[in-house]
Structure formats: C-alpha cells, structure tokens
Amino acid sequence: MPYFDAASAAPPHPVARQALLAALDEGWADPARLHREGRRARLLLDAARETAAEAVGCRPDELSFTPSGTRALHDGIAGALGGRRRTGRHLVVSSVEHSAVLHAADALEADGGSVTRVGVDRTGLVDPAEYAAALRPDTALAALQSANHETGTEQPLAEVAAVCRAAGVPLLVDAAQSLGWGPVPEGWSLLTASAHKWGGPAGVGLLAVRKGTRFSPRGPVDEREGGRAPGFPDLPAIVAAAASLRAVRAEAGAEAARLRALVDRVRARVPALVPDVEVVGHPARRLPHIVTFSCLYVDGEALLHALDREGFSVSSGSSCTSSTLEPSHVLRAMGVLSEGNVRVSLPRGALATDVERFLEVLPGVVDGVRRHLGAPPVAPAPAAGEAEVVVDALGKRCPIPVIELAKVFDRVPVGGLVTVLSDDEAARLDVPAWCDMRGQEYVGERVVEGGVGYTVRRVS
Amino acid sequence: MPYFDAASAAPPHPVARQALLAALDEGWADPARLHREGRRARLLLDAARETAAEAVGCRPDELSFTPSGTRALHDGIAGALGGRRRTGRHLVVSSVEHSAVLHAADALEADGGSVTRVGVDRTGLVDPAEYAAALRPDTALAALQSANHETGTEQPLAEVAAVCRAAGVPLLVDAAQSLGWGPVPEGWSLLTASAHKWGGPAGVGLLAVRKGTRFSPRGPVDEREGGRAPGFPDLPAIVAAAASLRAVRAEAGAEAARLRALVDRVRARVPALVPDVEVVGHPARRLPHIVTFSCLYVDGEALLHALDREGFSVSSGSSCTSSTLEPSHVLRAMGVLSEGNVRVSLPRGALATDVERFLEVLPGVVDGVRRHLGAPPVAPAPAAGEAEVVVDALGKRCPIPVIELAKVFDRVPVGGLVTVLSDDEAARLDVPAWCDMRGQEYVGERVVEGGVGYTVRRVS
Numbered sequence: 001m002p003y004f005d006a007a008s009a010a011p012p013h014p015v016a017r018q019a020l021l022a023a024l025d026e027g028w029a030d031p032a033r034l035h036r037e038g039r040r041a042r043l044l045l046d047a048a049r050e051t052a053a054e055a056v057g058c059r060p061d062e063l064s065f066t067p068s069g070t071r072a073l074h075d076g077i078a079g080a081l082g083g084r085r086r087t088g089r090h091l092v093v094s095s096v097e098h099s100a101v102l103h104a105a106d107a108l109e110a111d112g113g114s115v116t117r118v119g120v121d122r123t124g125l126v127d128p129a130e131y132a133a134a135l136r137p138d139t140a141l142a143a144l145q146s147a148n149h150e151t152g153t154e155q156p157l158a159e160v161a162a163v164c165r166a167a168g169v170p171l172l173v174d175a176a177q178s179l180g181w182g183p184v185p186e187g188w189s190l191l192t193a194s195a196h197k198w199g200g201p202a203g204v205g206l207l208a209v210r211k212g213t214r215f216s217p218r219g220p221v222d223e224r225e226g227g228r229a230p231g232f233p234d235l236p237a238i239v240a241a242a243a244s245l246r247a248v249r250a251e252a253g254a255e256a257a258r259l260r261a262l263v264d265r266v267r268a269r270v271p272a273l274v275p276d277v278e279v280v281g282h283p284a285r286r287l288p289h290i291v292t293f294s295c296l297y298v299d300g301e302a303l304l305h306a307l308d309r310e311g312f313s314v315s316s317g318s319s320c321t322s323s324t325l326e327p328s329h330v331l332r333a334m335g336v337l338s339e340g341n342v343r344v345s346l347p348r349g350a351l352a353t354d355v356e357r358f359l360e361v362l363p364g365v366v367d368g369v370r371r372h373l374g375a376p377p378v379a380p381a382p383a384a385g386e387a388e389v390v391v392d393a394l395g396k397r398c399p400i401p402v403i404e405l406a407k408v409f410d411r412v413p414v415g416g417l418v419t420v421l422s423d424d425e426a427a428r429l430d431v432p433a434w435c436d437m438r439g440q441e442y443v444g445e446r447v448v449e450g451g452v453g454y455t456v457r458r459v460s
Numbered sequence: 461m462p463y464f465d466a467a468s469a470a471p472p473h474p475v476a477r478q479a480l481l482a483a484l485d486e487g488w489a490d491p492a493r494l495h496r497e498g499r500r501a502r503l504l505l506d507a508a509r510e511t512a513a514e515a516v517g518c519r520p521d522e523l524s525f526t527p528s529g530t531r532a533l534h535d536g537i538a539g540a541l542g543g544r545r546r547t548g549r550h551l552v553v554s555s556v557e558h559s560a561v562l563h564a565a566d567a568l569e570a571d572g573g574s575v576t577r578v579g580v581d582r583t584g585l586v587d588p589a590e591y592a593a594a595l596r597p598d599t600a601l602a603a604l605q606s607a608n609h610e611t612g613t614e615q616p617l618a619e620v621a622a623v624c625r626a627a628g629v630p631l632l633v634d635a636a637q638s639l640g641w642g643p644v645p646e647g648w649s650l651l652t653a654s655a656h657k658w659g660g661p662a663g664v665g666l667l668a669v670r671k672g673t674r675f676s677p678r679g680p681v682d683e684r685e686g687g688r689a690p691g692f693p694d695l696p697a698i699v700a701a702a703a704s705l706r707a708v709r710a711e712a713g714a715e716a717a718r719l720r721a722l723v724d725r726v727r728a729r730v731p732a733l734v735p736d737v738e739v740v741g742h743p744a745r746r747l748p749h750i751v752t753f754s755c756l757y758v759d760g761e762a763l764l765h766a767l768d769r770e771g772f773s774v775s776s777g778s779s780c781t782s783s784t785l786e787p788s789h790v791l792r793a794m795g796v797l798s799e800g801n802v803r804v805s806l807p808r809g810a811l812a813t814d815v816e817r818f819l820e821v822l823p824g825v826v827d828g829v830r831r832h833l834g835a836p837p838v839a840p841a842p843a844a845g846e847a848e849v850v851v852d853a854l855g856k857r858c859p860i861p862v863i864e865l866a867k868v869f870d871r872v873p874v875g876g877l878v879t880v881l882s883d884d885e886a887a888r889l890d891v892p893a894w895c896d897m898r899g900q901e902y903v904g905e906r907v908v909e910g911g912v913g914y915t916v917r918r919v920s
Contacts, residue, residue, distance in 0.1 A: 003497055008490040009692070017484060024477060028662065030468040034764055035773035037463055067527030067663065068691030074680050100690070103680035196692060202488065203527065203663040203694030218679075220534050220563035230560070231528030232469070232656060234663030237694065304494055313495035 002354035003313045006197075007149050007177060007290055007345035013199035016244035020201055023236035031235065032223070041235055048235075048242035055245045056191060057183045058208045064225040065204055065238045069176045069194025071229070072205035073100040075218065076172055076190050079228060080141045081108065083214030084170070088138025089113035094126045094145065094155070095333035098174055101143050102329065123282035124153035124334050132163035139169045146178040150317045150330040150343055151281030152263075152290030154178070161187025170213050177287060179206075180248045181256055189213045195241035198248050199348060203234045204241035248348065256288040259346050262355045263291045266344060273363045278437060280336045289346040292317065294331070295366050296434060297375035297403050298340030306365045307342070312358055315343045327398075327426040337433035338426055339399040340366070373399065376406040388417040394451050398426035401454075402434050409440075409458065416458050417443065423451035431456065462814035463773045466657075467609050467637060467750055467805035473659035476704035480661055483696035491695065492683070501695055508695075508702035515705045516651060517643045518668045524685035525664055525698045529636045529654025531689070532665035533560040535678065536650050539688060540601045540630055541568065543674030548598025549573035554586045554605065554615070555793035558634055561603050562789065583742035584613035584794050592623035599629045606638040610777045610790040610803055611741030612723075612750030614638070621647025630673050637747060639666075640708045641716055649673040655701035658708050659808060663694045664701035708808065716748035719806050722815045723751045726804060733823045738897060740796045749806040752777065754791070755826050756894060757835035757863050758800025766825045767802070772818055775803045787858075787886040797893035798886055799859040800826070833859065836866040848877040854911050858886040861914075862894050869900075869918065876918050877903065883911035891916065 003011065027044045029037035046060070053060040066072040081091065093105050095117045105115040116134040118126050126144065135142065142164050147154040157173060164171040170189030178184065180198025184191060190213060195204035207228055209215050215228070222230030248255075271277050276296035295303065300316035307314055317328030317338070327338035344358070389408045393401035401422040409418055420431060428445065431454040435442040443455040463471065487504045489497035506520070513520040526532040541551065553565050555577045565575040576594040578586050586604065595602065602624050607614045617633060624631040630649030638644065640658030644651055650673060655664035667688055669675050675688070682690030708715075731737050736756035755763065760776035767774055777788030777798070787798035804818070849868045853861035861882040869878055880891060888905065891914040895902040903915040 001496070003489075003495075005489070005493060005495060005497070008493055008498075009488055012484060012488050020484070021481070024472060024480070024661075028469060028472050028656070029463075029465070033465060033468055033773075033775060034761065035463075035465060035768050035775075036461070037465070037773055038468075067531065067694070070682060070691035071527065074690060078679070100680065100682070103682065107680040194692070196488070201484075201694070201696065202692055203697055205691070219538070220560065220567045222530060222560070222563065230534060231530035231665070232654070232662055234527070234661070234694065234697065236661070237663055237697070301494065308495050313493075313497055315493060315495075 001311050001313070002350070002358065004344045004346055004350070004358070005313050005315045006347035007343065008315055009196045009202070010199045010347050012201060013244040013247055013348070015247035016200050016240040019243035020236050020240035023239035027235040027239055031233065044239050045233065045235055048238045051242040051246050052206060055179070055183070055249055056193070056206060056208050058191070058210065061226065062208050062210055064207045064228040065233060066207050066229045067203055067205065067231070067234065069192060069197070069205040070100040072192035072194070072207040073098065073174060074104055075228065076192050076207045076209070077101065077104040077141065077143065078218035079209070079215045080170055080172060080190055080213070081113070082216035082218055084140035085216070087140050088136070090136050090139045091115045092118060092131070092134045092139055092142040094118050094120060096120050096124055096148050096330045097143060097145055098149060098176065099329070101174060120333050122334055122336060124148050124151045124330070125282060125285065126155055126160065128156050128159035128163055131160050132167070135164065135167040135169050139167070141172060142169050143172040143174065145174040146184050147287045148281070148330060149177050150328060151292050151334070152287035153282040154285045154287065158185045158187060161185065177290070180245065181252050181287065182249070195237070195244070198245055200241035200244040201237040203237040251348070255348050259350060260288040262346060262350065262352060263289060266291045266355065266359065269359050270362065273359060274366050276437060278337045278433070280331065280334060290343065292341060292343040294337040295340030295342070296337065296437060297373060297399050297406065298366055298369045299373060299399055300339065300341050302369045302372070303340055303342060303366065306369055310361045310365060312361070315345070317341045317343060327429050332429050335429070335432070337430055337437065339402060339430045373403060375403050386411045386416065388412065388419070390419045390421065390453070393420055393422045395423065398424050398430060401427040402430050405431060405434065405456065412458050414458050414460060417455055418458070419453045419455040421448055421451055421453050427454055428452070461771050461773070462810070462818065464804045464806055464810070464818070465773050465775045466807035467803065468775055469656045469662070470659040470807050472661060473704040473707055473808070475707035476660050476700040479703035480696050480700035483699035487695035487699055491693065504699050505693065505695055508699045511702040511706050512666060515639070515643070515709055516653070516666065516668050518651070518670065521686065522668050522670055524667045524688040525693060526667050526689045527663055527665060527691070527694065529652060529657070529665040530560040532652035532654070532667040533558065533634060534564055535688065536632055536652050536667045536669070537561065537564040537601065537603065538678035539675045540632060540650055540673070541573070542676035542678055544600035544630070545676070547600050548596070550596050550599045551575045552578060552591070552594045552599055552602040554578050554580060556580050556584055556608050556790045557603060557605055558609060558636065559789070561634060580793050582794055582796060584608055584611045584740070584790070585742060585745065586615055586620065588616050588619035588623055591620050592627070595624065595627040595629050599627070601632060602629050603632040603634065605634040606644050607747045608741070608790060609637050610788060611752050611794070612747035613742040614745045614747065618645045618647060621645065640705065641712050641747065642709070655697070655704070658705055660701035660704040661697040663697040711808070715808050719810060720748040722806060722810065722812060723749060725815065726751045726819065729819050730822065733819060734826050736897060738797045738893070740791065740794060750803065752801060752803040754797040755800030755802070756797065756897060757833060757859050757866065758826055758829045759833060759859055760799065760801045762829045762832070763800055763802060763826065766829055770821045770825060772821070775805070777801045777803060787889050792889050795889070795892070797897065798889045799862060833863060835863050846871045846876065848872065848879070850879045850881065850913070853880055853882045855883065858884050858890060861887040862890050865891060865894065865916065872918050874918050874920065877915055878918070879913045879915040881908055881911055881913050887914055888912070
C-alpha cells in the first residue's frame with residue numbers, strides 16, 4: 001500500500017527502530033543521576049548529541065533535544081526574542097513558514113510585539129531584497145524555512161543569511177523538511193528540525209543555538225538540555241533520532257537522485273494526464289521528494305478519500321481538508337489554485353512501480369470526483385449572448401463556486417462579465433487562479449450581502 | 461545489580477516495551493491525517509486516551525498527553541493561571557512540591573504575580589487549615605502533590621481539595637509519584653503525571669483538566685491534544701504509557717503490600733544498624749516504595765558513590781549531589797537533617813534478598829565514609845572546661861561543619877557554648893538537626909565575616 005505522505009511523517013527508518021530498541025534497555029534511567037544506570041544513560045545522551053551535532057554542523061553544546069519540531073520552533077523563537085528584547089520586539093518571517101512559526105508570530109503580536117510577513121512569488125520563493133527591506137533596527141529575529149513543507153520549494157537561504165548578518169539580526173532556519181537530505185548552508189544563528197520527518201521516531205526535535213546568539217528561555221527554569229528544553233529527556237527516542245539521521249544522510253545522495261527522477265515524472269505526466277491541473281512550487285529549486293498540484297473543480301478532501309480507496313496515502317493543503325476550512329496559507333501566499341490540492345511526498349524507498357500506478361489511477365479518480373460534483377466540460381460552449389451573469393454560490397464550499405462560475409461562463413459573450421457570489425474564503429484564491437488557467441480576465445471583488453462577489457471578464 | 465531509584469525513573473514495565481514495539485509499526489503516522497495510516501494512528505491515540513483517562517478517573521476529552529511530567533506541570537500551571545487571570549495572579553503551592561512547580565511559581569513572581577508557599581511539618585505534611593489560610597480572593601490556582609518524591613509522604617489531598625472547593629480555587633494535583641499505585645482522590649481540577657515514574661516510557665506526561673475549569677494555554681496556538689500540548693504526538697510512547705499504566709495498576713495492590721513490607725524493614729533496621737541516622741518522612745501516610753534517611757557526618761555524594769561501588773543505585777537529596785550545592789528544598793522545608801541523605805525507592809519486582817543485602821552493606825559503607833571524613837566518635841568525651849569554643853569551618857562543605865562542631869563539643873562543659881562558622885547553606889539545616897538528634901540546645905545564628913555563626917549550648 002503506497003504511502004506518499006512522508007512530509008507529514010516518514011515511516012521509521014530500520015536504524016531508528018533498532019536504536020530505539022537497544023536504548024529502551026540501556027537508556028531508561030535519568031542521565032542526571034550519578035549511579036551506574038544514570039551514567040550509562042548520560043553516555044548515550046552525549047553520544048547522540050555528538051552524532052546529531054555533526055549532522056547539523058554545530059558543536060554538541062550548541063544542540064538541545066526538544067520533544068518535537070513544533071516545540072523547538074516555539075521555544076527557539078521565544079528564547080531568541082527574549083534574548084534580544086532590548087533590541088526590540090519585531091519579528092520577520094516568510095508568509096509560507098510552518099504554522100508553528102506563524103502561530104508564534106501571532107502570539108508575539110497578541111503580546112504587543114510586531115511582525116513582518118515577507119511574501120513569496122508564484123513559485124513560493126522569497127526575494128532576498130524584499131527580506132532585507134523588512135529588517136528594522138528593532139528586529140529581534142528573522143525566520144526562514146530551508147524548504148517548504150507543501151511545495152518542496154527551497155528558499156535562498158545563503159542570500160537571506162547574508163542580509164540578516166549585514167543587519168545584525170539572528171536568523172532562525174526551520175530545517176524540518178530538509179535536514180535528512182543534507183546540511184543547511186552556513187549563516188544561521190538558530191536551527192530547528194524534527195526527527196519524524198527524516199525517518200526518526202516521534203518525540204524528538206532539534207534546537208541548535210550558535211554560540212554568541214543571545215537566548216533567554218521563556219517559562220520556568222529547568223536544568224535539562226542547556227536550560228532550553230525542560231523535562232525528562234526521551235532518551236531512547238533521542239538515540240534513535242541521532243542514529244537514523246546519520247543513516248539517512250549516508251544514503252541521501254543516491255536516494256535523492258532516485259526520488260527526484262520519480263518526482264520529475266509526476267511533475268511532467270500529471271498535467272498531461274489530467275486536464276485543468278496546476279503543478280505548484282519552484283520547477284528547479286526544490287526538495288527531491290515533494291510535488292504538489294491542484295486540480296480545478298475538485299474538492300481536495302474528496303480527492304484524498306478517493307485516492308485512499310485506490311490505496312494511495314497522500315495529503316492535501318486545500319481548504320476542505322483543514323479543520324478550519326481555510327485554504328492552505330502556503331498556496332494562498334503563492335497566489336495559486338488551492339482547490340483540489342494534492343501533495344505527493346515520497347518516503348525513502350518509494351517504488352517506481354507505485355508511482356506509475358498512481359499516474360495510472362489519478363486521471364480516473366479526478367474525473368470521478370469532478371463528475372460527482374457536477375463540474376463543467378473543459379471548454380465552454382459558444383456564448384449565448386447575456387452581457388452579465390450573476391451566479392449565487394453563497395453557502396457553498398469550494399470547489400462549487402468555481403464550478404458554478406465555469407458552468408455559466410458560456411452564457412456571456414467575449415467582453416461580458418460573470419460575477420460569482422461566495423462566502424467561502426477559498427474563492428478569493430481560486431477564482432483568480434481559474435482566470436489564470438483559462439486566460440480570462442479577473443476584474444476584482446466587492447462586498448455583497450452575505451459574502452463577496454468575484455467578477456470575471458470573458459476575453460476569449 | 462539492584463536499582464533502588466525508581467522515584468527518579470522506573471525501569472520500563474514489560475508491557476510498556478511490548479506496546480511500544482507494536483505501536484512503532486502501527487502508530488508512526490500523523491493521527492490528524494485522513495489516509496489509512498493516519499486513521500490507524502488516530503485509533504491508537506483514541507484508545508490510549510481512553511485507557512489513561514480511566515486510570516486517572518476522568519473523561520477522555522479532559523486528558524491531554526504532554527511530552528513529560530515537567531511540561532504537564534509548566535503548561536498546566538500556566539494555562540490555569542491564564543484562564544483565571546481576571547480573578548488574580550496569586551498562586552498557592554506547598555514548599556515540598558517538585559521543582560517544576562516551584563520554578564513555575566518563581567516564574568510567576570518574576571512576571572509580577574505572587575506566590576504563597578505553604579510549609580510542612582517535620583514529617584512533610586501540609587496542614588489543611590494552614591493551606592486554607594493561604595487562599596485569597598485573588599488566588600488563581602492552588603497546587604499540591606499527591607505524595608512527595610523524596611520522602612513518599614502522602615498529602616491530605618481530600619481535605620485540601622475541600623478547602624479549595626470552598627474558596628472556589630481550582631486545585632492542581634501533581635500525581636507523578638502516586639498514579640501508578642492508585643487513583644487520586646476526587647476534588648482536583650487539574651492533574652498531572654509522568655509515565656516514566658510508573659514504568660512507562662520517557663516522553664509522556666499527562667495533563668487532565670476537568671470540564672468547567674478555566675484554562676487558557678500559554679504560547680502559540682496549536683490544535684493538538686485539545687490545544688493544550690503543542691507538537692506532533694509521540695504515539696508509540698503514548699500507547700506504551702497507557703498500556704503500562706493499566707498493567708501496573710492491575711498489579712498495584714499486591715505489589716504495594718510486598719514493597720511496603722520491604723520499606724518497613726528498611727525503616728526499622730537502618731536506625732538500629734547505623735548510628736546517628738534519621739529516617740525522614742511520615743511514618744504511616746506514605747507511598748509503598750520510598751524511604752529516605754539521613755546520616756550524620758556523611759557526605760551524600762560520597763555515600764552514593766560508595767553504595768554504587770557495592771552495586772546499589774540510590775539517590776540523594778542532600779546538598780552535595782545537587783549541581784547547585786544547595787540542600788534539598790524538601791528536607792529543608794521539613795527542617796530535618798539533610799547531610800548524608802539517601803533515598804531508597806524500590807522498583808516493582810525489587811527483591812527481598814537485595815534489600816537484605818543493602819542492609820548488610822550499609823553500616824560498613826557509612827562507617828567508611830565517616831572515617832574518611834574524620835567524623836567524631838558517637839558519644840562526646842567528658843567536658844574539658846572551656847566555656848565557649850568557636851570553630852571555623854568557613855570554606856568547608858557539608859558535612860564538615862557538623863563534624864567540626866561535634867569534634868570540639870566535648871571541650872565545653874554543660875552550659876557552655878560552641879559556635880561553628882560556616883558558609884555552606886546546608887549548615888543552617890544540619891546544625892539544628894544535629895542538636896535535635898543529640899538532645900542539645902540550638903541557640904541561634906548570627907552573621908559573621910564570610911559566613912554565618914551557628915551557636916549550640918551543651919545541655920547534657
């Protein structure tokens with residue numbers, strides 16, 4: 001059963017399993033205690049720290065083990081902000097960071113600080129010049145992911161690190177998606193990662209803080225992990241995390257090339273096999289194992305369930321799968337189609353035959369969902385002559401507003417207008433995206449009773 | 461090799477190991493995802509929550525899994541304080557809580573809140589009336605451990621819960637040491653625990669919050685665990701924690717009786733076998749598996765190392781084992797001897813033969829440490845006639861100040877005074893404790909250049 005959701009959680013690497021089993025027997029005691037069981041645990045912890053530090057590219061005493069990547073981000077951001085409080089309370093982030101970063105930014109704003117969210121282009125890249133312009137005299141911290149978790153797009157880290165260094169602002173790099181594939185370029189002040197993303201166990205994050213970086217932990221004092229990660233350490237998981245990081249790194253070169261070829265095939269074939277599809281993310285600057293695409297007139301959750309029935313486990317960043325019913329903030333920031341979004345993230349060892357079978361079943365699955373939702377035919381019929389049509393999709397969730405738009409579009413002549421009324425936030429993204437894909441003109445939006453009217457002009 | 465430090469970390473129960481192994485294969489995916497691996501993980505998580513909630517005595521939706529007992533305490537206290545911020549920012553704790561609670565209290569004070577630390581008697585018990593008197597109209601939260609981690613003393617929880625309820629103040633119970641032995645009495649609003657204390661894995665704490673308890677999590681928003689424990693859950697460890705809690709509870713009755721008999725034997729025999737020993741903690745209201753005693757004229761760390769060489773792993777709350785060189789806050793609050801402190805905490809399955817062998821080697825080990833430190837003979841020689849002697853132990857660590865005191869004590873007649881000068885904080889505790897044990901009169905302390913002078917009057 002092919003599992004294509006490694007970017008959520010990778011199946012444990014065999015080395016992680018073996019190391020965890022061994023450390024369960026040897027590493028259950030408190031490494032802070034002086035008796036033999038404690039000393040044995042301390043040796044395991046020290047060795048794991050050295051191994052992980054080598055992979056990160058830092059000194060062991062710069063590295064703390066946290067209970068998760070999210071905690072590493074929360075505590076790393078809070079500690080870095082606390083350490084630079086005299087400088088100011090301004091934080092710079094990209095608009096496509098992991099939600100743990102964006103929620104930390106929201107918390108800072110709620111507490112009286114300020115945040116600049118640097119946008120990205122349609123491929124998901126930040127512009128280093130725009131990032132530089134966001135840095136201020138009162139900027140305490142800047143954060144940028146090494147690569148995006150939904151699109152795989154790799155950020156221009158070295159360039160952004162240079163502008164941060166020039167401004168004297170520490171840069172926190174969220175390396176959760178990339179650390180298993182190779183070291184992060186020099187220039188970061190803080191680095192975070194998450195073991196279950198590289199095939200390590202759950203329960204382990206990394207927080208590296210370069211010597212000389214001001215850091216003042218939030219919350220109650222605790223002596224563990226250099227004062228940066230309170231609580232009894234999960235030593236078996238830490239040992240497994242370090243061992244598996246070393247193992248996946250050793251295999252990374254060959255496996256990245258293999259997976260990149262599979263992803264290239266998906267990127268090339270999906271638009272050829274499925275009509276009205278947009279492959280999103282940077283075409284070249286990207287992680288080897290992630291590809292995401294969006295299908296017009298499709299509900300992401302329905303597509304995900306249909307693929308699940310065919311035996312494929314994928315993820316979706318589209319609005320309908322989120323508990324908040326909001327479109328993915330990443331796709332929104334990129335200004336690309338969010339409806340019918342599918343993320344394929346291949347685990348290590350993913351089989352080419354499974355990828356081929358995915359490509360075989362995908363067209364039928366998308367077609368089935370579209371039929372079920374009553375999606376319009378691919379090309380509109382000749383114009384019927386109405387100068388303007390208003391279609392009411394209030395109360396209907398994505399992708400229905402775009403389907404309704406497309407269904408009536410053939411009723412207006414070239415030059416005519418169609419306005420779709422919707423109260424689904426995703427329509428703000430998906431109506432312009434539909435226009436881009438169809439070569440039609442997006443006129444704009446206006447508030448109407450109960451929602452928003454999105455107007456499109458037919459130009460062909 | 462007998463391991464007698466279960467109160468630090470218990471060796472994993474076989475059920476924990478088995479459950480963890482099974483869940484490694486079945487429970488590595490993200491339980492928030494909709495694909496089959498995610499749904500399977502969600503089923504495991506839901507089942508673990510039901511099992512743990514049953515043991516705690518709460519509803520599953522009241523229970524969150526945290527990365528450790530410390531995180532459960534930090535986040536539980538912060539969330540409860542945040543939820544009652546309109547009421548006030550006053551916190552009541554006992555003076556013998558776990559350091560995670562006391563450090564959270566310190567953090568509240570540093571942030572402008574206020575704390576009342578309710579004292580304990582010589583057996584370690586809080587007085588419910590004194591606890592009630594500490595509650596104020598602006599008290600946001602009260603915290604009390606179910607049983608102490610150094611002495612095993614069980615607190616009068618039901619009585620304190622009643623006074624909190626009468627005052628309308630939520631009570632947080634730290635059940636870390638007791639939950640494996642049985643449910644916590646009714647009346648708590650928040651409850652915390654730690655899996656590695658009951659034979660579960662590291663990496664799992666419990667935070668239960670009763671419906672109706674105001675709770676406002678600190679820090680960035682996160683949807684996991686009811687919004688109370690951010691980050692990807694360590695599902696294999698959670699499954700193992702829940703399964704082992706059920707397993708140890710099923711065995712708790714018989715095993716508690718067996719261990720209690722062994723502890724009773726230690727409590728009875730140690731004072732008979734070793735001169736100048738004080739067994740501390742409540743004689744009856746106590747956990748089945750913990751006993752702690754303090755030996756005059758002994759350095760706790762030296763004693764611990766000597767016992768380690770004999771094959772026994774124990775812990776010490778005395779000053780010399782702590783990285784801060786401060787005496788145990790628990791022993792200090794009780795006003796008992798802190799020097800030469802040894803905590804014996806028996807794991808499940810501890811052998812009676814090992815306990816007997818411990819009793820066999822202990823007298824020789826203590827005697828060896830005392831000889832090495834130059835401890836005085838047990839009974840002082842007849843008085844030599846000096847009316848007052850001052851002995852300078854400045855710059856010398858515990859137990860040297862008390863040894864020096866005892867050595868010169870026979871030089872003053874009944875009615876004469878001995879003053880020992882010391883800059884070791886432990887002397888404040890141990891000189892009065894020596895007086896108690898010797899039936900001599902502790903006169904008081906005064907500041908001297910470089911330290912404190914502690915004066916004793918010879919009365920026999």
